[in-house]
Amino acid sequence: MSYLSFKKEVKRGDIRPVYFMYGTQTFLMEDLLIDIIRETSLSQDDPNVISYSLQDTLLDIAVEEAETFPFFGGKKIVIIKDFSLVTAQKQDTKLEHDLNRLQLYIEHPSPETVMILLAPYEKLDERKKITKELKKRTALVECAPFDEKTLSLWLDGQAKTKGFEFTVDGKDSLLERVGPQLLLLASEVEKLALYVNGDRVVDREVVELLVARSLEQDVFALIDFAIKKQLDKALIIYHDLLKQREEPLKLLALIARQLRIYYQVKEMTKRSYSQKDMALQLKLHPYVVKLASQQINRFEEKQLLLLLEAAADTDYAIKSGKMEKTLAVELLLMKLSSLHARR
Incomplete structure (x- = not known):
């Protein structure tokens, strides 16, 4: 599933029980996490939003958390970061993770929990059983660099949420100055929105006034x-x-x-x-x-x-x-x- 497809799906309220996000664009992962948290009517500091890193926590503990009922009913979100078990890289931790426990969970996930696995890595080890199972049984979201068309659509979406729209030359000028770095682009969009403050259009002149070249x-x-x-x-x-x-x-x-x-x-x-x-x-x-x-x-x-x-x-x-x-x-x-x- 692409980033934009995911956004549309979540906006419709279609939340899957297990997500597996991988790729080098951690900014996109964070953005998607915010969407899921918002759609489940939770906040990032809610006790029902629990985050673990496999660098310092056993996988068993995270899976056990996913299996328990949330406080006060409703939904629970369990985020598992640094999921390097799907890569060929050497582990930086001495923890022994039980992948069988996770595999059993994704076959029968808890209906009250949304589990999100984050693998911020360029390549996955396709030979591993867990990689194949996750691709087969979870909602797979690739967080890779955008192509030109997707980048343009993403910028239009960012502008729309801030209440303005780009002219063609305005968008081209922004990309020429900042390049395809999403975090920097999002920051510049925020700045442009504050400047126009109610005006609907951002053109090349506005971009050149406010945005410094990298x-x-x-x-x-x-x-x-x-x-x-x-x-x-x-x-x-x-x-x-x-x-x-x-x-x-x-x-x-x-x-x-x-x-x-x-x-x-x-x-x-x-x-x-x-x-x-x-x-x-x-x-x-x-x-x-x-x-x-x-x-x-x-x-x-x-x-x-x-x-x-x-x-x-x-x-x-x-x-x-x-x-x-x-x-x-x-x-x-x-x-x-x-x-x-x-x-």
Whole structure:
């Protein structure tokens, strides 16, 4: 079940007895937990909302809690965090967990309890019996990074709950500045809602007024200005970042990373990879691949290789003491700007 499907299901009041949430997006897990707690008419500090971590609590204790009746009737929610028993990673605890007890429970769950298992991990061990049983017998919710379409729908939903809506350019501007990081996006949506305060629309002008670019987006803009031969604007961003105490070596590493992404996306585009497949292969968010795809036509393949080599040479020159780091990165930007870029 996807995140958005889950939201719709819970909103209808359809609460399952056991949920198994996995994936790297812990922000989504917390958001879904709030939905379940709200829909069951409980609050996070209610005694019938009990949370355990398998790092310091036996699984038996959590299952036993799920089997007992809630205080004063109604519903009970039992949250089991750090459920690493579905992964291949080595356990950081000496506790011996009884998986048979859990398996028996999910076959016949208590009607008064909602059990939620949280596995904030990228990969599950599909060979394990417990993994197969949980996928078979529970409501499975994947909390993975959103693709471009889901991210757009999620932002629309966040805005709607705050009483406003984005224009197309407003939403694009927010994503350009913040990137696909959900926690930061949610925080910025909150800020935008407070600013518009009753106005229904947030456009690019409002976003640019209130939302600062992330460091990665500053580097993206820096490269963008350089390849457009607007070196003065690129250097303004660079020196602004230095005033914010950003290390030139760190900025160099981010510039090299961005150029490497351009090269990889250009190569994979030649081989007819879809943007989705590129994101999977390169382990990047689809939105990052989309932005790179919009830039790669400015470069010849040889130019990107030369720039990557120049970035490596700059790194060596700094670390070997041959060049002062601030000046070295500035010279790299000049070299980037001096190359012919197709328009």
